[in-house]
Amino acid sequence: MNALAARRRHPAAIAVLLMIGLFLTGAVYAAVAPEPADATTQALPAQSVAEGKALFRANCASCHGLNAEGRQTGTGDQIAGPPLAGVGAAAVDFQVGTGRMPMTQPGVQAMRSDDVKFTDEQIAAMGAYIASLAPGPSVPSDEAVDPTKGDAAVGGELFRVNCAMCHNFAGSGGALTRGKYAPSLRDVTGKHIYEAMATGPQSMPVFNDSNITPENKRDVIAFLDTLDQEPSPGGLTLGSLGPVTEGLFAWVFGLGILVGCAVWLGSKAA
Template identity: 55%
Template sequence: MAGLLVLLLGLALTGTAYAAFAPAGQAEQAVADQELIDEGRELFLVGCAFCHGQNGEGVLDVRGNQLGPSLVGVGAAAVDFQVGTGRMPMVQPGQQNPSKNVAYDEQETEALAAYVAALGPGPGIPDEETYSSDYLDDLSDEERDAAINRGQQIFLTNCTACHNFNGAGGAMPRGGYAPDLKGVSEKHIYEAMQTGPSQMDVFSDGNIPPENKREVIAFLNTLDEEPAYGGFTLGGLGPVSEGLFAWLIGIGSLVGFAVWIAAHTTRTKKGKAQA
């Protein structure tokens, strides 16, 4: 009986404490979240509704073409990437929105992300532990090299067709392009893999798990540290820039050298002397 009474007393105290404190904390959090969503809606109506609609439903132009896509279900991560890199708001509608100076500060970006996230479920803004490559510092040299090699193989398999083998980017069909990945923050690279901006594919956690995404980021970080063993990188754009260099500089130099040799042969000098 004594044990039973102690158990009942413990349950009563626990329930009383939860009823006294938990609902108040949850209510305060709900109020704070709603205030952030309301702030985001005000910013959205001013800077985003013209293309995306007042409720994020998307807008078509008079010809029926998509002026701004629907934002329902894109998630907070998409907003954090697009707004945090300056791609949104766009200066004018186009095939692809380039990165530029950001128009909103961190608090405004957070409010916009909260409002869009409230429109429908989607990828949330990742925590720093999810995307940061600092975890490599806690690994041995062998484990670190193995993680970077796995990231390299994943990148070579899934990303080099557009971003090139060293992340320099390049031209894409229909007026698009794959941006240069050097200098891009780790969070924005992770969010890009999550959300698939513009022509990029979406790499969900089912396709590439979070730990493998971090390994890809770790590999990309090594590209800035790796020296150019081959000499001139020519922007790292691959066969296009290398072929152009070979034709204009390489073959052009050979043709010029051949003309110079022909102009300074013995026959040429003898012909000039007879004249």
């Protein structure tokens, strides 16, 4: 009787087999899973409104209408895409630059994606086209979003008063009604933070320059930058989501480890 046969009735055998099976399945899947097709068109650099209009018609008009006037869905009960006159170049830069637009599928909310479909030049061209329809917020200058020029302490207070109720105290995000959510603000560029405040994308309210001045916007950006830069003084943050994850950790790991110790100690003969 060899060692394997002797062990096959071991209580852990089935668990070990399961784990091996799961790992194998995962490894095989990872090896043969189809790669997403890369069909990004490398368009020519273009700054003109006309170039932006062409890009818009090719990529955005199916929902937003041929002249960005907005469209209803086929059944007419919902908006497929809102009218875009007056949203400004900042809105285009935010929505397209964070990978939210074009939306890959209808949903309650466009999701941030690292897979940005257009080059900076193409985004600027589309922004120029939208800005030409009606005046709206423009893309902020690099200086206006430089976190080193802002006051993080002031930004923190502004953030807690204006932003934390949806985005959480550490910018980890939070839930809104019916599947909508305030996204995480970690590792978002200062430019996109500024544009979100100026344009109020999706469920977010607009914080215009009289609500929060451009200097204060920069303070908020500085505060969010400290969250990204700051080493976590207390160890693993558990997602900075508050007491829920801490309680879960206590039940799963705290109790798990201590009961494991108790079982070990209980099985020790005197």
